Amino acid sequence: MATTDAGHSATADHSADSHGHDHDHPSYLAHHFDTPEQQFDSGKLGMWIFLVTEVLFFSGMFCAYAIYRSWRPDVFEGCSQFLNTKLGAINTGVLLFSSFTMAWAVRASQLEQHKKTAALIASTLCCAMIFLGVKAIEYSHKWTMGLLPAGLFTYDPSNPHPVGGPNYLAYICAPFAVATVGIFIWLVVSFLRGAKFQFECAKPILVVFLCFFVGVGLGTILESGGSESHGTEHAAHVEGGEHDSHAEGEHAGEGEHAAESHEQEAATEETAEAAPTEAIAGLVAPGTMVSSDNELDVIKRLAADTTNTGLQGELAARQAQNDMANGAITYHVYDDVSATVAAAEENVMRKSRAGVFFSIYYCMTGVHAIHILAGIGVLIWLLVRALRQDFNKNYFGPVDYVGLYWHLVDLIWIYLFPLMYLIR
Amino acid sequence: MSAHEGSREGYDFAHPLPLPLLFGVFVVLTLLTVLTVFQANFDLGSYDIIVVMIIATIKAVLVGSIFMHLAFDKPMNVIWFLGSFVFVGLFIMFTLFDNRASQGDDIPVTNDAVMAAPAEG
Numbered sequence: 151m152a153t154t155d156a157g158h159s160a161t162a163d164h165s166a167d168s169h170g171h172d173h174d175h176p177s178y179l180a181h182h183f184d185t186p187e188q189q190f191d192s193g194k195l196g197m198w199i200f201l202v203t204e205v206l207f208f209s210g211m212f213c214a215y216a217i218y219r220s221w222r223p224d225v226f227e228g229c230s231q232f233l234n235t236k237l238g239a240i241n242t243g244v245l246l247f248s249s250f251t252m253a254w255a256v257r258a259s260q261l262e263q264h265k266k267t268a269a270l271i272a273s274t275l276c277c278a279m280i281f282l283g284v285k286a287i288e289y290s291h292k293w294t295m296g297l298l299p300a301g302l303f304t305y306d307p308s309n310p311h312p313v314g315g316p317n318y319l320a321y322i323c324a325p326f327a328v329a330t331v332g333i334f335i336w337l338v339v340s341f342l343r344g345a346k347f348q349f350e351c352a353k354p355i356l357v358v359f360l361c362f363f364v365g366v367g368l369g370t371i372l373e374s375g376g377s378e379s380h381g382t383e384h385a386a387h388v389e390g391g392e393h394d395s396h397a398e399g400e401h402a403g404e405g406e407h408a409a410e411s412h413e414q415e416a417a418t419e420e421t422a423e424a425a426p427t428e429a430i431a432g433l434v435a436p437g438t439m440v441s442s443d444n445e446l447d448v449i450k451r452l453a454a455d456t457t458n459t460g461l462q463g464e465l466a467a468r469q470a471q472n473d474m475a476n477g478a479i480t481y482h483v484y485d486d487v488s489a490t491v492a493a494a495e496e497n498v499m500r501k502s503r504a505g506v507f508f509s510i511y512y513c514m515t516g517v518h519a520i521h522i523l524a525g526i527g528v529l530i531w532l533l534v535r536a537l538r539q540d541f542n543k544n545y546f547g548p549v550d551y552v553g554l555y556w557h558l559v560d561l562i563w564i565y566l567f568p569l570m571y572l573i574r
Numbered sequence: 575m576s577a578h579e580g581s582r583e584g585y586d587f588a589h590p591l592p593l594p595l596l597f598g599v600f601v602v603l604t605l606l607t608v609l610t611v612f613q614a615n616f617d618l619g620s621y622d623i624i625v626v627m628i629i630a631t632i633k634a635v636l637v638g639s640i641f642m643h644l645a646f647d648k649p650m651n652v653i654w655f656l657g658s659f660v661f662v663g664l665f666i667m668f669t670l671f672d673n674r675a676s677q678g679d680d681i682p683v684t685n686d687a688v689m690a691a692p693a694e695g
Contacts, residue, residue, distance in 0.1 A: 185584020191648065198651045202658040209662040216666055217673045235611065242607050250600035253641040257596065260588035543588045550643075557642045564633045567607075568626040572614040 178545035186544035197551040201558050204521075208562055211514045215569065218506060228498040229507040230573035232297055234288060236372050238571035241284050242563065248277030249560040252553045259536070259546040267549065268536040272354040274556065275529050276361040278522050282326075283365015285519055287373055290319035292508070299512055300505030307499050323366065330359040351534050358530075514566055521559045528552050589646060599640045606633050 175181065183189035219226050255270035294315055296304035306312070333356045340348035446468070453461040498504055532552050535541070541549055610629045618625055639645035644652050 185582075187584040187587040190587065194647075195651060195654075198654045202654055205655075205658040205662060206665075209665055212662075213666045213669050216670055220670060220673060235614070239607065239611050243604060246600060246603045246607065249603075249637060249641055250596060253591070253596050253599075254593065257590040257593065260590040544585055546588060554642055557637050560641075561634050561637055564637065565627075565630050568610050568614075568630055572610065572626060574614055574617065574622065 176544070178540070178542070190545075190547045190550075193547045193551060194554075197554050201554060204558055208514075208517070211510070211517065212565070212569075215510050215514065218510060222498075222503065225498045225503045225507050226573050229504045229511075230571065232292065232295075233511070233571045234291075234373060235571050237284050237288055237369055238567050240368065240372060241281050242567045244277045244281050244284070245560045245563050248274045248281075249557055251277065252556045255536075256546065256549050256553045259541040259549040260543055262542050264536065264539045264541070267541060268354070268533060271529055271533045271536055271549075272358060275354075275358040275526060275533065278526050278529070279358055279361035280365035280368065281522060282519065282526075283362045283367075284369040284372075285515070286319060286322040286362075286366055287369030290317075290322055291373060293318045297504070297508055299509040300501050303501045303505035303508065305499055305504065307497070319366075323363075326359060326362045330356070330362075333359055347537070350537055354533060354537075355530060358526075511570060515570070518559065518562055518566060521562075525552075525556055525559055528555070591640070591643070591646075595640065599636050603633055603636060 176186070179186055179189055183192070251270045251273045255267050255274065258266040258270055292298070294312075295310050296306065296312065298304065304312075333352055337349065337352035337356055340352055449461055449465055449468075452458055453465045529552060532548060535548065606629055610626060613625055613629075638655070644655065
């Protein structure tokens with residue numbers, strides 16, 4: 151917001167007087183504003199309008215959520231069991247705390263407490279990194295299990311933890327590790343060259359990046375911390391999940407060992423799970439219900455007679471079976487076929503059921519995580535400016551605006567958390 | 575644009591919020607988070623989603639009014655922000671009115687059979 155040289159010279163060309171007012175114009179006040187308050191209010195209105203576009207942008211995803219949940223509430227109940235409530239709750243707390251430190255940072259910058267402002271912005275950044283670290287554990291755990299968006303969904307109830315997949319956690323951590331090493335090198339170089347300000351900047355930023363790995367550690371501990379809190383129906387799957395996270399948390403060498411022990415467990419689980427799974431798999435073999443049936447035409451002709459209610463019911467039942475076999479999301483509702491396959495409880499762990507749930511899940515939480523990443527970028531810029539002591543009681547706009555953005559990201563998570571993690 | 579005693583118009587407009595207020599809001603938000611996790615243990619049937627959304631909205635109002643200063647802000651900013659939720663409401667409501675109009679499968683997925691358990695013995 152500082153007056154640029156270009157702006158100055160342009161105005162100076164028009165009238166020499168404009169420089170005469172410069173004793174009135176502090177360095178932080180842009181030339182086209184009369185007072186700092188006017189500058190602050192204009193910036194704030196602009197920020198609010200940007201936040202409005204953010205709200206509308208996220209509403210598209212909430213709408214997709216609302217539609218699919220109203221279509222298939224059972225899918226949401228089933229799939230929500232795969233989301234770890236403990237990790238979600240911890241992340242909510244971390245984000246709320248970061249909102250608190252951010253609001254406090256705005257206060258500190260208004261009171262011109264420069265060191266406090268920088269420290270509070272750094273704590274906000276640390277919380278953001280812990281959030282991402284926990285998220286990395288959640289994502290890598292689900293990817294290993296094949297709980298992916300619809301097109302990639304490969305989850306197999308009888309083998310929830312396939313061995314030999316890529317180590318997703320390492321891939322997620324790699325960019326952060328590279329950045330951390332880079333910042334450490336920057337810290338050392340700036341120290342050796344005696345660049346004091348750079349050294350002062352690099353110190354908190356290094357701590358911030360190390361916090362990502364604190365988050366990863368926290369997530370690992372919580373993920374492996376017992377399965378009591380999960381729903382009983384899916385206890386078998388979730389329990390398996392806990393075992394796998396042990397393998398992830400420890401070193402790669404031990405991973406195979408844990409996977410081996412799990413396979414024995416899978417064999418015992420199978421007796422319980424295989425029977426219903428196979429029964430449903432037999433029913434939904436695609437296309438076989440209607441197309442290969444020679445009697446169907448006869449039935450259709452006989453059912454054209456409105457008095458022939460029995461055959462109409464049978465036709466409706468076949469239609470329902472066919473819809474289901476083709477993976478339909480919604481069915482025609484037939485009153486008189488309540489005892490047929492349409493009324494039977496179906497396995498939701500399929501591409502067109504759980505797959506779509508996880509598409510929505512990754513879309514919403516992923517876009518939210520991208521917003522966290524963007525927030526981290528802006529907050530680092532803010533941290534450097536706070537260390538430079540740019541802000542004062544008449545110029546704290548940037549802290550306030552970034553704070554507004556950060557609170558909005560928190561606000562979205564406040565809705566996302568119960569809608570995703572707390573469905574029973 | 576209220577002028578303050580002993581200061582120029584348009585300067586010294588900052589109103590730092592008291593720290594106890596900020597911390598109090600944080601504590602209330604944390605308690606509400608605990609409450610919303612706790613209520614998930616009870617089967618409230620279809621009221622579940624309503625309870626959850628009410629708690630989330632209380633939290634959102636707290637964050638908006640105190641942390642985002644909306645309670646002390648210019649009315650124009652409040653109108654802009656709340657106005658966006660009017661349109662979000664319209665958007666979601668009208669889409670949900672329509673959502674049973676198209677039956678059948680709108681999300682084509684092939685190879686959708688449940689993976690059968692291989693016999694391992």
